[in-house]
Amino acid sequence: MSQELIDAITDMREEDAVAITKKLLDGGASPVAVLDACREAMGIIGMRFETGESFMPELILAGEILAQISAVVKPRMQQGGEDKKLGKIVLGTVQGDIHDIAKDIVGFMLDINGFEVTDLGVDVAPEKFVETVKSTGAKIVGLSGFLTLAFDPMKHTVEALKAAGLTDVKVMIGGGQIDENIRQYTGADAYGKDAMAAVAIAKSWA
Amino acid sequence: MFIRPDNWNQMSPLERRQARLDSWQNAPTPPFVSPEAEKNYRERISRVRKIYDMAPHDRPVADxxxxxxxxxxxxxxxxGKDVIYNHxxxxxxxxxxHREFQPDVSVGAMPYPGKPWDMLDFKTYIWGGQKLPDNLAIQAVEGEYMLASEYKEFAADPTAFWMKKYLPRAYGALGPMAxxxxxxxxxxxxxxIDLLVPFGLPPFQEMLKKMMEAGNELMRILGEVGQTGAMxxxxxxxxxxxxxVKTPFDYLGDTLRGTKGILMDMYxxxxDLLAATEAYVPVLVNSIVGASDRTNAPCAMYVLHxxxxxxxxQAQFEKFYWPTWKQVMLALYEEGITCYLFIEGSYNTRLEYLAEMPEKSLVCHFDKSDMKRVKELLSDKFIIAGNVAASLMSTGTTDQVRAACAELVELFDGKSxxxxxxxxxxxxxxxKIRAFIDSVRK
Incomplete structure (x- = not known):
């Protein structure tokens, strides 16, 4: 595993990380080894986020770096060899709310922690969550909402999942004004105050 | 309108602050509907004034x-649509x-100018009756209204950038501002000749016509809102x-670069980012002092993001966010303007920075911060406000609201x-509203 690549990513040296990736691949390194280094680096960034050493800028930029590396690596990947995932999660910002930054960070952190995330985007209707849970077989749903107007759509989404008979699906919620009061109000199974909390909750359910 | 006293140049910052607060407290009012209404007004504004002064007072106010x-x-x-269009x-x-609840200070819906927004094709928000369902009011649309490659142009002349680049991007009808x-x-x-050429060209004239029509519509709305306010x-x-107002970093982040953009710009x-925040300082100071003079408002309310x-x-806050914000706030302090900080989210790791500011320079209004630490670190120097959770007001019980408010009243007993x-x-x-209002009344 390339320590040089891991260091470039965790130090947020964006251009170096992409250049090192190309150098490694050109020198015969396997795409899988490069992605393993990326995973290691993302784990370090995630841990720093958890301990208060990394913040939103690092998570967002790490996501950008990873996307650039993936664009270089993926054409050289052979089919198959997908990692075994911890579980499937359907994620989205609830109906009426168009904020995506926190949801994107949660999705990113869940992804690098081994979950298969289906991100439905923003302003997602309850029926869309139900339909996607059914089609993917996901057992976890993550509902994001930045504004107070998200409280009722979150509640309606939880109700819609239950009404559709998806009683074995667990729902976690999060966002700017979300707390234990709102968890009780919406009937969700858990709320998380940040992306690491979302990962911890999802792992406890996986 | 705030008129500076003749001895303004000899006054200390706190004396200037007193002058602005005096001017606000004693500003002309519309005729009162009854002697009792006038008595209530004087009593209420006097209580707020004592709190702003950090002087002894009978009780907190509920806002x-x-x-x-x-x-x-x-x-x-x-x-929501009514708030935007139906003033x-x-x-x-x-x-x-107001008649039923007798709040300590006035409360009114924000005067959103829906029709002028439609007329000018305003793009940085969406609202009820437009792209949002009627029941909702308004949401910001994050976007990149300034490219990273334009930082230097912005820093060279923020006002010109705003007029010629930002406004055409934020309002579809204002393209000719370029x-x-x-x-x-x-x-x-x-x-x-250079000055007048645009004014002679049809696209620019068409834009001016639209702005004048939107301006007329705005005046109609402000007349309606103003009449309600006066009543x-x-x-x-x-x-x-x-x-x-906002901080230099938040103006750049919220309005020009977007959250993702500005957070990545730190790397x-x-x-360029630092130069842009620095270029903002004199522009903001002039603008806020001008607005404070025009409106006679003693406080500049920072919406902090x-x-x-x-x-x-902390290192990024110290490098990119705090220095220019502090510079603006200190300049406002010198002008006698109190900075009212509406601190969205939590600010537990930033309290020590606020404590660097001079006494009485701030009203610190919290959302989700640790109020015990706030009391310990800030309440001897500044006016404190806030922290009754929106989630509680939305979904909690009346008893829970009563208990949360009582806890805050007890915590800040003897403070402003x-x-x-x-x-x-x-x-x-x-x-729940009644429990909130009653919580400060003995």
Whole structure:
């Protein structure tokens, strides 16, 4: 595993990380080894986020770096060899709310922690969550909402999942004004105050 | 309008602050509806004044503005679209609310100018009756209204950038603003040609026509909103007295670069970002002092966003966010303007920075911060406000609201404290509003 690549990513040296990736691949390194280094680096960034050493800028930029590396690596990947995932999660910002930054960070952190995330985007209707849970077989749903107007759509989404008979699906919620009061109000199974909390909750359910 | 006393240049910052507060407290009012209304008004504004002065006073005030400004009309069946488009209709429920609940200070829906937004094709927000469902009011649309490659251009002349680049991008109808001349170069006799050319061209004239029509519509709205405001005052309810502003970093982040853009710029374009925040300082100081003079408001209300806990590290806060913000606030302090900080999210890791500011320079209004630490670190120097959770007002019980408010009243006993919500909410109950208002009354 390339320590040089891991260091470039965790130090947020964006251009170096992409250049090192190309150098490694050109020198015969396997795409899988490069992605393993990326995973290691993302784990370090995630841990720093958890301990208060990394913040939103690092998570967002790490996501950008990873996307650039993936664009270089993926054409050289052979089919198959997908990692075994911890579980499937359907994620989205609830109906009426168009904020995506926190949801994107949660999705990113869940992804690098081994979950298969289906991100439905923003302003997602309850029926869309139900339909996607059914089609993917996901057992976890993550509902994001930045504004107070998200409280009722979150509640309606939880109700819609239950009404559709998806009683074995667990729902976690999060966002700017979300707390234990709102968890009780919406009937969700858990709320998380940040992306690491979302990962911890999802792992406890996986 | 605030008129500076003749001895302004000899006054200390705190004396200037007193002069601005005097001017606000003693400003002319519309005729009161009754002697009792006048007595209530004087008593209420005097209580707020004592709190702003950090002088002994009988009790805290409860301010509903940041939380319940829409609820007061929603409780009568009005929805978000009405707040944007139906200003005159909001008058009766607004007055009814004040008569029934007798709040300490006035509360009213925000005067969103829906029709002018439509006329000018405003793009940085969406709203009820437009792209949002009718029941909702307004949401910001994050976007990149300035490219990273344009930082230097912005820093060279923020005002020109705003007029010629930002406005055409934010308002579809204002594209021809890009044709404006470079004003500081209008000097020699023939430069009048450069000054006037755009004004003679059809696209620019068409834009001016639209702006004048939108301006007329705005005046109609302001007339309706102003009349409601005056009637609220005449029934005995003063306002808190502030203009809304932001930090240099938040203007750049919220408005020009977007959250993702500016947070990544700290790594990708750190020098350009710093230069832009620095270029903003004199522009902001002039603008806020001018607005404070025009409106006679003693406070500049900062709506604070990207400096909150979690958005950036202490080192990043110290490098990119705090220095220019502090410079602006110190300049305002020198001008006698109190900075009212509406701190969205939590600010537990930033309290020590606020403590660097001079005594009485700040009102610190919290949303989700640790109020025990706030008391310990800030309450001897500054006025404290807030932290009644919007979630509690929306979904908690009346007893829970009562208990949360009682805890805050007890915590800030003997301090200058304003009971407020940390965030706006659409729905609550009359009982919870009453519990909130009553919590500060002995």
């Amino acid at each position: 509903l503005f940041m939380g319940a400004n829409e609820y007061i009309v929603r409780r009568k069946g009005f929805v 005159a209709a909001l008058r009766e429920p607004t007055l009814e609310f 044709m404006l001349p470079d004003f500081p170069r209008i000097s020699e006799s023939v430069d009048t 609220v005052v005449s029934e005995g309810f003063p306002g808190m007295g502030f203009n809304i 990708r374009h750190p020098k 990207k400096g909150a806990d979690g958005f950036m590290s 404290y304003i009971m407020t919500h940390g965030c706006y909410f659409e729905n609550t109950t009359d009982d």
